[in-house]
Amino acid sequence: MSDELLYEVRGRVAILTLNRPERRNALNRAVREGLRAGFARLEADQNIRAAILTGTGATFCAGADLAEMSETAMAVPPPDFLPILGENVTVTKPVIAAVNGGAYAGGFLLAQMCDLCVAADTAVFAITEGKVGRGMPWAAPLINLLPQRIALELLMTAQPMTAERAYQLGFVNRMVPAAGLMDAAMKMAEDIVANAPLTVQAAKEMIQAASEMGRSAALKTAHRIFEPVYLSADAQEGPRAFKEKRKPVWQGR
Numbered sequence: 300m301s302d303e304l305l306y307e308v309r310g311r312v313a314i315l316t317l318n319r320p321e322r323r324n325a326l327n328r329a330v331r332e333g334l335r336a337g338f339a340r341l342e343a344d345q346n347i348r349a350a351i352l353t354g355t356g357a358t359f360c361a362g363a364d365l366a367e368m369s370e371t372a373m374a375v376p377p378p379d380f381l382p383i384l385g386e387n388v389t390v391t392k393p394v395i396a397a398v399n400g401g402a403y404a405g406g407f408l409l410a411q412m413c414d415l416c417v418a419a420d421t422a423v424f425a426i427t428e429g430k431v432g433r434g435m436p437w438a439a440p441l442i443n444l445l446p447q448r449i450a451l452e453l454l455m456t457a458q459p460m461t462a463e464r465a466y467q468l469g470f471v472n473r474m475v476p477a478a479g480l481m482d483a484a485m486k487m488a489e490d491i492v493a494n495a496p497l498t499v500q501a502a503k504e505m506i507q508a509a510s511e512m513g514r515s516a517a518l519k520t521a522h523r524i525f526e527p528v529y530l531s532a533d534a535q536e537g538p539r540a541f542k543e544k545r546k547p548v549w550q551g552r
Contacts, residue, residue: 315341323356325361334382350392353398403427420462445469505525
């Protein structure tokens with residue numbers, strides 16, 4: 300890890316924190332490399348079952364570092380420019396965005412790519428590329444997260460959406476007072492960790508697959524994804540623990 304990306308472990312939860320508050324956590328090379336290394340680390344650690352992505356300071360992430368972009372005269376970003384979950388990075392464990400402040404441009408992308416989102420009531424979300432003449436092809440999956448006209452408004456006006464509005468539209472799972480953000484994100488992560496890990500991972504895989512399929516294909520794929528779950532030791536442990544009136548001991552196999 301680098302100073303620009305902090306990595307912390309609390310129990311079975313990894314916390315990745317963007318740490319450039321003086322530049323509003325803009326995604327320079329060090330932050331991008333830190334994210335890539337952090338995602339690889341949490342995916343490889345069998346003890347970790349969920350992760351939280353957040354930012355230091357008053358801003359979640361201001362997006363790409365435009366000063367760096369100007370210096371390099373970047374045209375089309377290369378495919379691996381930013382580690383994007385589900386696109387050029389695979390993380391099978393659930394990742395929660397804990398949005399502590401403004402999530403602009405690439406910061407919006409970070410919140411979008413996570414599986415779940417908890418936001419401070421002071422947070423705002425905006426896709427601001429139109430203000431600087433850049434593009435946002437990464438926003439295509441937004442059509443599965445927001446109504447079409449809301450998505451177009453964000454894309455074409457570049458104006459911010461409040462956390463309250465994002466919550467009402469379902470882009471944010473939970474909105475909480477800023478002081479309680481990390482507690483709320485940790486509570487969500489711990490609720491996930493308490494469940495059977497194979498079931499959780501299969502649920503994530505199923506939803507990702509179904510978002511690209513029609514109903515019949517999605518159902519067929521879902522049965523295939525969950526068959527190993529049904530055949531696992533954990534699938535026997537759950538009912539056994541219920542019968543014995545104790546908490547299940549998940550083995551992840």
